[in-house]
Amino acid sequence: MKKIFLIILNLGILCQIVLSQNFDKNKLDDYFDALESNNKFMGGVAVSQNGEIIYSKSLGFSNYEKKLKASESTKYGIGSISKTFTAVLVLKGVEEKRINLNQTINKFFPTIENSNKITIEDLLYHRSGIHNFTDDKDYLTWNTHPKTEKEMVTIISNKGSDFEPNSKSQYSNSNYILLSYILEKSYQESYRKLLKEYITDPIGLKNTYFGETVNNPTKKCNSYRYSETWELIPQTDISVPMGAGGIVSTSTDLVKFSNALFGGRLLKDGSLKKMMTIKENFGIGLFQIPFYNKIGYGHTGGIDGFTSFFSHFSDGDISYALISNGTNYSNNDISIAVLSAVYNKPYDIPTFSTIEVKSEDLDKYLGIYSSSQLPMKITITKDNIRLIAQATGQSSFPLEVTEKDEFKFDQAGIIMEFNPSEKKMILKQGGGQFLFTKD
Template sequence: MLKNSLLSFFFSLFVTVSFAQKLDTTKLDTLFYLLQTNDKFMGSIAISENGKLLYSRSIGKDDLEFGKKSDSNTKYRIGSISKMFTASLIFKAIEEKKLTLNQTLDAYFPSVPNAKKITIGNMLNHRSGIHNFTNDNSYMSYNTLPKNQAEMVIIISKSKSDFEPNSKMEYSNSNYVLLSYILEKIYKKPFAELLKTKIVTPLGLKNTYFGGKINLKFNECYSYNFVEHWEKSTETDTSIPMGAGGIVSNPIDLNIFIEALFAGKIVSAKSLEQMKTLEDNMGMGMFQMPFYDMKGYGHTGGIDGFSSVLAYMPDNKLSIALTSNGGVYQNNDIMIAALSAYYGKPFVMPTFTKYEVKAEDVKKYLGKYTSDQLVMTLTITGQEDKLYAQATGQSTFPLTATEKDTFEFATAGIKIIFNLTDKVLELNQGGQKFIFRKE
């Protein structure tokens, strides 16, 4: 649910139970100890095998101002993992003969560009061409304000199609906001009620529901961003993301949900197979998550300072859910560690080393850098012994030195390596490498 951009303690140990010799809980305990003591992550994880809880841990705080510690009952906004729930509700509607994958959008929202060509199936696997409203600069001007269906449809409809329906895949939150409204239209009930009656109650989920204003009394937590120190994040009004990113849950509940989904307890085996079928690496409400030669399925999520991952490995009936309300260590690395601990694969623990940069050395890095690979300028500025970077059209972010001429912005997984001799810098993010030359 996050807007796209370049930048795309005390232990609170709760439950650690081992039902299998496979899982190296010591490795996971060590990782979370390092994350905790270095203030790199706040959140919860749960690992289950065939419905049995193998490991659960929570670190950090629900509320930093008053020091309320997180535990296994803490509830998080799960962002785009909500799409798995919404897709499941759509397939239940299909099984109840209320909808078909080939039904076109014009029957519900004819004002959306290309509505006569866009099918329910196109929306489920992001092949609709409907513009993603969270990509617009204006999004951040209203995301904390409540919006009703009519207002959101106007916002989504005002943009032209990004491409011809079913010609390619491009992720768009607009698809699942509209799918939420379609569910409300065909059932004549609020999305929150449909979620509760068709998924939450039948599965006995105790910590899952459509979110509202964050309330600590309900064991919900605030989210935080780290910019030199933890800062409380804005709070998106859930009337905007709807079923694209408005659900609240926790790791234990998420594991129960995905286990039930793959066990045929929510939708039929036929429907699940359709959800799993990939086209341009995207399924309907889920995508593939490979680990070595194994194939898992699931979804990631991000909204405000919250981030999450849910994965299921069918061959082992293994489910892993990770929810966070603040982190400068990548969720993907924690998931790799968890899977490595289960499958006996090697994993190197982070060291979080820092390299001291003297104030007089900072000026060597300053300047504007441009790249032939990206249409943007990266401006490096400094203040005393601190270094900052700013990409064209983006906010300034701090850089932390990890070794000589090497800096990181861990929140976004960015590493910058300076070559002072050649007057270039190398920016690494998400497995990609970009070269910038100083002007």
């Protein structure tokens, strides 16, 4: 549910690709072995073709403290991929005439600003204007505590509106939390039961369910951030994210869900077509995913150190899913590698090397940097022998030294090149370069 600084999903350029019928699985194994042995990734990936799993891999630990190895059945929080499931449930409700997309939400939530103008379809397309409460600084002070529907609606109502309904699209977790409550009111059933009745049971997802509370983590694995070692991350109480980010699953189950959704087993053709209709970069619970000359559909997710990604490409009938409980590398780069292997495109096995530095060596980089190219400042501090970067309004992240005056943050594909004598820094990400100057 939380956004990561400047992540850019850019899976390739336009050119002709040919699906590899017998791709090099050994090379892909070597790729993941390199990540695992260098503490870059813990989790799992799966790929299917024509509905059959053709590759799966599990890495790292489900419980690092007890050294419990992850397996294909290890269950992870999938974060915002939950929104795709919620979108399916809402459109199912439309098919059953329990929900009307054109209905305004004032009947359900009269205290929300502009509720008499916001439709259920606006919520689905992130066009409501309702503020995204997870962007607020106080969010991490209360997210681990249980919340009632009334409390969550009050929190969302108090944040107000960011723009006029249906005037533009802007991602907001608040939309899909409200959709979860609308589902429960429309069916007089819990979100958990609706997920089981309409999705997981009919298509046989044995390891997918609405998650546990933080006080009862009996099934979901732990999640971690890497800082010299894997460190446990506190878990958001399941009552907070609801259908915006509260589902637990596996990479193979996500692939099965993808195949069922795009194979027409969950929704009627018209409903699926509407899900895939894009308005200002957003479908209904879906994004477009480019890879070379192919356009797939899928979603990303992130909550409490868990990260996830799934996509479906109709050309070759390929579904792919990544799910992680600890990443110290770019999930985008991992996805590029997996899809490149499947579609017989070149990719490299990463190599990792670091340079040892002393704390005093980092002092010349410290300060606040501004750029005329980006509307933000980046503050560089240090934690003993590590540089720490923090962009305006974003969480801080550690930088790893790679060579003289050069540092990186693999998870977001960020490289920072410093010129201390000129008080300059170049930020590189996603093919872009941005010049910063120390204030």
